[in-house]
Amino acid sequence: MHTVRFVHTGGAFEAENGRTLLSIADENGKSVQRGCNNGMCDICRLRIVRGVEHLLNAKTQRPFATSRVQSCIAEIHGDVDVER
Numbered sequence: 001m002h003t004v005r006f007v008h009t010g011g012a013f014e015a016e017n018g019r020t021l022l023s024i025a026d027e028n029g030k031s032v033q034r035g036c037n038n039g040m041c042d043i044c045r046l047r048i049v050r051g052v053e054h055l056l057n058a059k060t061q062r063p064f065a066t067s068r069v070q071s072c073i074a075e076i077h078g079d080v081d082v083e084r
């Protein structure tokens, strides 16, 4: 289990390894705009304040090159702080 903390709106939530940030936000009542749900439209991007190295792109299984990640395909593999 890992901890995802929403630093601006508040709340820290435990989630299983490999869950996407968007699914964790949905489960815990955090509103995130979305479109394609497949990493294509960029509408769901969230800024990662801490722990971006703990995220993998679900489509490539590689780390993200930026701290603004598409939450629908950002899988957690460690603790993450999200600006939202």
Ligand code: FES
Pocket: 033, 034, 035, 036, 037, 038, 039, 040, 041, 042, 043, 044, 045, 070, 071, 072, 073
């Ligand atoms: S909803 Fe389109 S990239 Fe995430």
